[in-house]
Amino acid sequence: MNARFGFPRPLLSLTLLLVWLMLNGLSAGHGVLGLIMAWGLPLFTRDLWPDSPTVKKPWRLLLYFARMMVDIIQASLTVARLVLNPSRQPKPSFVSYPLTLEHPLAITLLAGTISLTPGTVSADISDDRKLLLIHALDELDDKSLIEAIHNRYEKPLLEIFQ
């Protein structure tokens, strides 16, 4: 199969197929239709995509998402406790996070993770893609926040993408 008619983005194709089957239920007919979509859509939209990142260890992505789910639940509990405690006022802060990731998709993943987890929302990225502005809901120590994000999320993403 040459590059013109193959699967230029295997991960995208797999995602499309899975989403199609989840939407329509498992059946042979929808399997075939889903396969056609999974093959055709990436080919048709190929020119619209930025250069594809090399995902070195796809199974690590699954681990990463599993950890993210656990963290989301924990984060929600922390935020809920903060919100429901009337004597507690949050100590918000803006933190500039120095990025070591380079690929736009990897940065997007990191920013999304930050927005979904422990009391932080990623607000902006500098034009040279080296700094990420994070708003923390309740954080007294910027350095430890930066370190925590680096160790917990950016390092695994670095291993996966670079």
Add this chain to the structure above:
Amino acid sequence: MPLIAELSISILLVIGGVFALTGAIGLARLPDFYTRLHGPTKATTVGVGSIALASVVYFATSNARYDLIELLIMVFLFLTAPISANFLAKAAMHLKVKTTDDTRGHPWDQ
């Protein structure tokens, strides 16, 4: 419907309701725009997530419909919640929305 299914559905619904309510309280109680951004991206994600899970369990046990269509709601929510939060934050910075006095650091100039 077996008791265990009923129990887990009820628990999931209560958890979902509590988290959605917490998100709403946060929206009302937190001091400025940026801190209010944290409500919808977190508490609500878990809230909607557990309600969707309850729906999966309900339809699997009552109608024997074993698909995971509700999980897609969660997937799309996880994909879109950070983006909407990001756009709200950018818009707020562009309009120079005021932060509370005890906020450390500054938003960037747009």
